[in-house]
Amino acid sequence: MTAPPWSQSRESGAHPAVTIAVAKRKGTNAIDIAHRVTQKLDTLRGTLVPADVHLTITRDYGETAAEKSNELLWHMLLVVLSVSALIWLVLGRREAAVVLIAIPVTLALTLFMFYLYGYTLNRITLFALIFSIGILVDDAIVVVENIVRHARLSTGESAGLMAVALRSRCSPSTTRANSR
Numbered sequence: 001m002t003a004p005p006w007s008q009s010r011e012s013g014a015h016p017a018v019t020i021a022v023a024k025r026k027g028t029n030a031i032d033i034a035h036r037v038t039q040k041l042d043t044l045r046g047t048l049v050p051a052d053v054h055l056t057i058t059r060d061y062g063e064t065a066a067e068k069s070n071e072l073l074w075h076m077l078l079v080v081l082s083v084s085a086l087i088w089l090v091l092g093r094r095e096a097a098v099v100l101i102a103i104p105v106t107l108a109l110t111l112f113m114f115y116l117y118g119y120t121l122n123r124i125t126l127f128a129l130i131f132s133i134g135i136l137v138d139d140a141i142v143v144v145e146n147i148v149r150h151a152r153l154s155t156g157e158s159a160g161l162m163a164v165a166l167r168s169r170c171s172p173s174t175t176r177a178n179s180r
Contacts, residue, residue: 007056024061027120034062072126076133080104083137087144095144102140107133 007017024033041055049055080103088096110129114121121129 009056019058027118029120030065031062034060068126069121072130075130076104076107079133079137083141087141091144091148095148098144098147099137099140103133103136106136 005017005019006014007019008014022033022037024030038057041049045051045053045055080100083103084096084100087099107129110132114125119125
């Protein structure tokens with residue numbers, strides 16, 4: 001006869017324990033599974049599980065998944081707001097509005113496509129989403145900056161820079177060097 005497994009806690013010390021591990025299937029939501037298992041345990045208390053048995057959840061991946069997704073959303077909000085503020089300071093209010101709208105809309109479309117195709121978020125896709133946020137922010141800044149540059153070129157605001165660039169390109173010293 002083998003001895004039962006033991007559980008150790010600071011409050012109650014060591015005592016015999018029964019452990020049950022529940023794993024989610026591919027394509028299911030860990031948060032939903034964790035909530036359903038907890039609800040099922042509550043309904044079984046007093047019938048299948050004796051009322052005097054102490055139940056302890058030692059590891060809840062649903063809670064971990066919820067924390068990580070909430071942290072991701074918080075960081076996305078911080079990134080969008082800080083990049084928009086920086087764009088506002090450097091390029092202007094309209095340009096900041098473009099970035100403020102473009103980034104959340106793109107991420108929402110990405111998550112909508114995930115939903116349509118039945119994909120779920122796991123640690124790998126969360127990492128990829130975080131990585132793509134950096135690329136998305138960089139692309140938004142480059143696009144907005146080029147739009148502003150072209151708009152200023154057409155209005156003549158940056159004629160001073162254009163004149164400097166043309167003079168450096170068409171100066172007599174570069175003309176002689178290019179003809180050799």
